[in-house]
Structures are given as structure tokens and as C-alpha cells.
Amino acid sequence: MNSEEEQRVREIRNGNEEAFEELFFEYYASLCGYALKILKSRDLARDAVQEVFLKIWRNRASWNIYRSLKVYLYQAVRNKSLDLLEKKNRQQNLTKELSEQALNSLTKQKIEQQKKYEQSDDVLQLIEAIWDIAEEMPERRKTVFILHRRNGLSYKEIGDVMGITRKTVENHMALALQTIREEINY
Known part of the structure; x- marks a missing residue:
């Protein structure tokens, strides 16, 4: 110098x-x-x-x-x-990595969401099929099934409402469930 x-x-x-x-x-x-x-x-x-x-x-x-x-x-x-x-390259790599992770995450979320929709659609179809099957049951069995599953009444309450014994309610429910299982191959 x-x-x-x-x-x-x-x-x-x-x-x-x-x-x-x-x-x-x-x-x-x-x-x-x-x-x-x-x-x-x-x-x-x-x-x-x-x-x-x-x-x-x-x-x-x-x-x-x-x-x-x-x-x-x-x-x-x-x-x-x-x-x-070097800092710029690290930032670009990080941005690229974060973008890929976000894209992967969104893709996974979309797939999971699609599966949920499909599953909920399947569940809705199954529920619809169960109620269709219930509509075809003999009147008393259908009434017992609806009072228990749709209205949430206990077997004792159903017996009181319908004027039948609890054991008869249990038998009607067992037959209703058996019919549903057979119809939907469960």
C-alpha cells in the first residue's frame, strides 16, 4: 500500500x-x-x-x-x-423445497378429501339402502326398527309405546338387522 x-x-x-x-x-x-x-x-x-x-x-x-x-x-x-x-441459492432451494412440500401437502389433502367425499357418499348410499330395506319389512318390525334407530327409543320405551314386551322388541330388532345384513351382503 x-x-x-x-x-x-x-x-x-x-x-x-x-x-x-x-x-x-x-x-x-x-x-x-x-x-x-x-x-x-x-x-x-x-x-x-x-x-x-x-x-x-x-x-x-x-x-x-x-x-x-x-x-x-x-x-x-x-x-x-x-x-x-450462496444465500440466494439457499433461498431458491428452500423456496423450491417449500413449494414442493406445499404442493405435495395440497395434493395429499385433496386426495384425502376426495376419499372422505367418496366414503361419505358410500355411507349415504348405505344408509339410504338400509332405510329402503326397512320400508319393505313387515309393519311391526319396521316400526320397531324406526323407533329405535331413527327416533332413539330404548327397547323398553318401544315396548311401552307399542304395547308389546321388551323380548318381542328384541326379537323384531334382531330380525330387522338380520334382514338388512342379508340384503346388503354384510
């Missing part, structure tokens, strides 16, 4: 904003061009260069350079550009 560069570094280290601005404007455009070659994005290139200068200013009190100022700046921009590139 020549004496002029040493003087500039010393001034910046002492908080001389004018010396810092001169350094910034002297190298900003060429460093952005260099970063652009690495990052392939003007915005990211500008970010890389600005972050390097921001770091220099924030750490100016302890800023030491042992080689050419120009070489230092280009190496710092290269390192920052590579960091940003």
Missing part, C-alpha cells in the same frame, strides 16, 4: 466522512460492474458493494489494510458477492 492510500485509510479510520465519500465514489461503479459479473443481478451487485462500504464505515476504527486498497476492495466485494450468491 502506498503512502497516499495509507493516508486515506488513516483519515477514514479517524472518521473523516469526506475521505470515505471520495473512496466510495472512486470505486463504486467499477466494483458494481465486478459484482455484476458474479451475481448476474444489478440489484444484488449494488447490495454487495454497498454492504462492503457500510462494513468499512461501521468498523472504521479497527480497519486495517496490509495490501493495496484496490485489491482489498475487490476481494471484499468478491467475498460479499459469493456470500449473497
Whole structure:
């Protein structure tokens, strides 16, 4: 590092904003061009260069350079550009992975939902078939079945309502269930 560069570094280290601005404007455009070659994005290139200068200013009190100022700046921009590139790639990979997971999740949810609809449709058809079978049963058996399954009455309550014994209610229910099982092949 020549004496002029040493003087500039010393001034910046002492908080001389004018010396810092001169350094910034002297190298900003060429460093952005260099970063652009690495990052392939003007915005990211500008970010890389600005972050390097921001770091220099924030750490100016302890800023030491042992080689050419120009070489230092280009190496710092290269390192920052590579960091940003790696970060960008990680974000893209993460975004891709999250998108795939979301798509897989939505697909699984859709399949599960479709199965539920199909199952509920099957259940509805089965219930409909059971009630159709019940309608074809002898009157007393049908009444016992409907009072118990549709209205929720106990065997004793059905017996009281119909004026028959609990045992007769049990027999009618057993025959009704047997008929339903036979008809739906269960």
C-alpha cells in the first residue's frame, strides 16, 4: 500500500466522512460492474458493494489494510458477492423445497378429501339402502326398527309405546338387522 492510500485509510479510520465519500465514489461503479459479473443481478451487485462500504464505515476504527486498497476492495466485494450468491441459492432451494412440500401437502389433502367425499357418499348410499330395506319389512318390525334407530327409543320405551314386551322388541330388532345384513351382503 502506498503512502497516499495509507493516508486515506488513516483519515477514514479517524472518521473523516469526506475521505470515505471520495473512496466510495472512486470505486463504486467499477466494483458494481465486478459484482455484476458474479451475481448476474444489478440489484444484488449494488447490495454487495454497498454492504462492503457500510462494513468499512461501521468498523472504521479497527480497519486495517496490509495490501493495496484496490485489491482489498475487490476481494471484499468478491467475498460479499459469493456470500449473497450462496444465500440466494439457499433461498431458491428452500423456496423450491417449500413449494414442493406445499404442493405435495395440497395434493395429499385433496386426495384425502376426495376419499372422505367418496366414503361419505358410500355411507349415504348405505344408509339410504338400509332405510329402503326397512320400508319393505313387515309393519311391526319396521316400526320397531324406526323407533329405535331413527327416533332413539330404548327397547323398553318401544315396548311401552307399542304395547308389546321388551323380548318381542328384541326379537323384531334382531330380525330387522338380520334382514338388512342379508340384503346388503354384510
